[in-house]
Every structure is written in structure tokens, then in C-alpha cells.
Amino acid sequence: MTCIALTSEMILPHEPEALLVGRVWSKAQDGPCLVLVRNAHVLDITPLGPTMSALLERQDLVATLQAGSFQNLGSLDSFLDGSAGQLLAPVDLQAVKAAGVTFADSMLERVIEEQARGDASRALEIRQRLAPVIGDNLKGVAAGSEKAAQVKALLQEMNLWSQYLEVGIGPDAEIFTKSQPMSSVGCGAEVGIHPISEWNNPEPEVVLSVRSDGTIIGATLGNDVNLRDVEGRSALLLGKAKDNNASCSIGPFIRLFDDRFTLEELGQVRVSLLVEGEDGFQMTGESAMSAISRSPANLAGQLLNRNHQYPDGAVLFLGTMFAPVKDRRGKGQGFTHEVGDRVEIATPRLGRLVNWVNRSDACPPWTFGSTALFQNLARRGLL
Structure with a gap:
């Protein structure tokens, strides 16, 4: 498997002032650390946590991070190349x-999966048949609205209603x-x-x-x-x-x-x-x-x-x-x-x-x- 080298420039938002928190595995600390990313460097904020779930419960979190000074664990690039550790899910x-099923296109595809019974070879034929009917009716429909109820009644009459459409445009997500x-x-x-x-x-x-x-x-x-x-x-x-x-x-x-x-x-x-x-x-x-x-x-x-x-x-x-x-x-x-x-x-x-x-x-x-x-x-x- 060929993996290209990732860099901080590739993965960071385009706005340098973005307030970013995450988790890394730090070789120096021999464990997971909570981090603030500032100027493409990884700052250790674990003492504020020490778990991400606890950290994010803090009511003063934004102000504390904006004003605080924290230990520098190294550059973000050193965690992306593996020399200092690695990124973890935040x-x-x-x-x-x-x-x-919260977007119209994915609603249609879920109905297609259901109709195809998991057989990819049938998907194209079903998509060509259903897209002009279901797809057109779903455009601009807000879930749980009166319009959604009207679409449901119409598709039920056409025997095209689906459990996926029920959660897609019905009252319950x-x-x-x-x-x-x-x-x-x-x-x-x-x-x-x-x-x-x-x-x-x-x-x-x-x-x-x-x-x-x-x-x-x-x-x-x-x-x-x-x-x-x-x-x-x-x-x-x-x-x-x-x-x-x-x-x-x-x-x-x-x-x-x-x-x-x-x-x-x-x-x-x-x-x-x-x-x-x-x-x-x-x-x-x-x-x-x-x-x-x-x-x-x-x-x-x-x-x-x-x-x-x-x-x-x-x-x-x-x-x-x-x-x-x-x-x-x-x-x-x-x-x-x-x-x-x-x-x-x-x-x-x-x-x-x-x-x-x-x-x-x-x-x-x-x-x-x-x-x-x-x-x-x-x-x-x-x-």
C-alpha cells in the first residue's frame, strides 16, 4: 500500500486563527495527549482535561485556550511523519x-440499496427508474414539513414509500x-x-x-x-x-x-x-x-x-x-x-x-x- 507523506499544510484549515483541539499519541509522554494546534505546533493541554470528553465540558474552554500558554510537544509535521508520535481521533x-438519510441524494441511494437487496449490478437500472420520480419529489423538501407529508402520501400511492424516506423526510430522524x-x-x-x-x-x-x-x-x-x-x-x-x-x-x-x-x-x-x-x-x-x-x-x-x-x-x-x-x-x-x-x-x-x-x-x-x-x-x- 502506497501512502503519501502528509504535511500540516495539507490537513489544516485555511484560516490560521482557527481554534483547533485534538488528540495525539506522544512518544515523549508515552501516551495520548490532548492538544491545541497553534501555528502548526502541537501544544499539550492534557492538564486541563485530562480526557477530551472532560475538556469539552469546560464552560471557560475557549477563553482558557485563547489566553493560555502550554507545553510545546513539537511541530504538527513531526506527528504526521511519525517521529514524535501520531494523530488520534479527536x-x-x-x-x-x-x-x-439527511440529504436528498443519499435518501435516493438508500432506497436503491433497499430495492437492489444489496446487489450492485441492479443499482443502475433501479436508479434510472426511481430517480426521475423520487429524486424530483425530494428536492427542497424540509423534513417533518407539510410538504414532506404530501410527498409521503404521493409516494405511498405509487407504492414507492420506503423506511429510508420515512426517516429522511418524516418527523423523526x-x-x-x-x-x-x-x-x-x-x-x-x-x-x-x-x-x-x-x-x-x-x-x-x-x-x-x-x-x-x-x-x-x-x-x-x-x-x-x-x-x-x-x-x-x-x-x-x-x-x-x-x-x-x-x-x-x-x-x-x-x-x-x-x-x-x-x-x-x-x-x-x-x-x-x-x-x-x-x-x-x-x-x-x-x-x-x-x-x-x-x-x-x-x-x-x-x-x-x-x-x-x-x-x-x-x-x-x-x-x-x-x-x-x-x-x-x-x-x-x-x-x-x-x-x-x-x-x-x-x-x-x-x-x-x-x-x-x-x-x-x-x-x-x-x-x-x-x-x-x-x-x-x-x-x-x-x-
Whole structure:
């Protein structure tokens, strides 16, 4: 597998003043550290935490980070080239949740998966048949609105209603567990595709960081790696389609909201996707957050409320903006990953998340969980 060298210039947001927090494995500290990224250097803010979930609960966090002076662990480039350590996902004890079917294009593709029963060879024919009907009706429809109810009635009359459309434009969002706390991988790591899958894809998404009280405090990028053939066979296989070794990537850093970057501005970003294979295959795309069918605040409110709490906070994938359909293995076969693919998910305001695709059973196994984290922090005198 060929991996290009990553640099700080490649992965950082285009705005030098962005307030970025994350996690690294530091060789010098022999463990995970919470970090503030400033001027392409990695500053140790672990004493403020010592876990990311605890750090993000601080009400004075933005002011403390803006005014504070912290130990320099080295340049960001030294963590990207491995000499000082490596980047980790910028989350630890938080619940890792995801919202599904929140963009019109992905709604249509989920219906196609359902109709195809996981058979990629049938997708093109079904797409050509359904897109002019379902796709046109979904354009500009706000979830839970009167217009959405009218579309539902119309599609039911045509026998085209689907469980995916119910969560896509109905009153209740699909919120599911993407992966377990501590299991996500970070920028520069391998992402895993289960070896049983022959039809799968990256899902480029914006990811919210949410405090235990429901306050949305920042955002990052994520890859909700998905097995289309597995979920297409049955929606009840969602766990097998979504939660596998290294199947969740988050990063590179959480950008905290401040007077330079707000939740409202997040709603206007455009997210790009690039997939490049060792076979010379290339696929690109770009989508706008403004096309989402539910607001980020609405989705966060459906995630965390009086009926459902997350005392360690949560991160919430906001849904994929599109499902790749460019043919790869043959005409009408659509897109699927191959081992060695480089996947880049980017937006100028949040940076660039880069990963390489491997089989989930070939990616490094997940061994550092919550128990290991607390043992490590205790040994270092941080608890």
C-alpha cells in the first residue's frame, strides 16, 4: 500500500486563527495527549482535561485556550511523519453517533440499496427508474414539513414509500451508534472495509461535537465507512454494515466555535471528496451542507434531550451528502473501494481528513480502550 507523506499544510484549515483541539499519541509522554494546534505546533493541554470528553465540558474552554500558554510537544509535521508520535481521533469517551438519510441524494441511494437487496449490478437500472420520480419529489423538501407529508402520501400511492424516506423526510430522524468510544481512528490511519463486502463506499460527513447539556461547541470531519451490500440486504444489518474495525474515522481536529466561526457558518460549508486508487481510478465530488434536510441543531436535539442523555458528551455525524456511483469494476457496477484507496474529505474551514483503505481484518486491531486510557493517565500522574 502506497501512502503519501502528509504535511500540516495539507490537513489544516485555511484560516490560521482557527481554534483547533485534538488528540495525539506522544512518544515523549508515552501516551495520548490532548492538544491545541497553534501555528502548526502541537501544544499539550492534557492538564486541563485530562480526557477530551472532560475538556469539552469546560464552560471557560475557549477563553482558557485563547489566553493560555502550554507545553510545546513539537511541530504538527513531526506527528504526521511519525517521529514524535501520531494523530488520534479527536474524541475519547464521547458516544459516537450518526444521523442517517439527511440529504436528498443519499435518501435516493438508500432506497436503491433497499430495492437492489444489496446487489450492485441492479443499482443502475433501479436508479434510472426511481430517480426521475423520487429524486424530483425530494428536492427542497424540509423534513417533518407539510410538504414532506404530501410527498409521503404521493409516494405511498405509487407504492414507492420506503423506511429510508420515512426517516429522511418524516418527523423523526435516524440516529444510530456508529462505533464505540475510543474505537475511532484519526487522520493518516487506515480505514477498514469488512472482507465480506463487494459494494461499499466512503461517507464524507460533517461531525458535531456536543456537550452533555446538548450545547454544540464545535465541528470536525468524519468518514462513516459503509457496506452498501450488507445494509441493502437488510436494514437490521446496520451494525454489521457500519461498526467494524477501523470503520470510523474522525478528524483531523475539532474546530471550536468562537467569534470567528459559528454554527450558522458551519451550515454554509462545502465538503469535497477525493478517492484515488492504486489502480489509477479517481473520483471527486463536492456537496453543500446547506442541502441538508434537517438543521444540525434539530439533529443534535433529537440525539440528546430529556429522554436520552450522554454524560460524557457525544459526537454526531450529520449524514453523508452523496453516495458515490461512478463505475469502477465494470459498466453499471457503480463504485466500490479497493485496498489501497486514498480517501480525502475536506473543507477549507475544518481542514482535510486523509485515510487509506484496507480490509478491517488487516487494519491494526483496536486494543486501547477506556481501561487502558485510565491506566495510562494514572501512571502519568494525570488522574
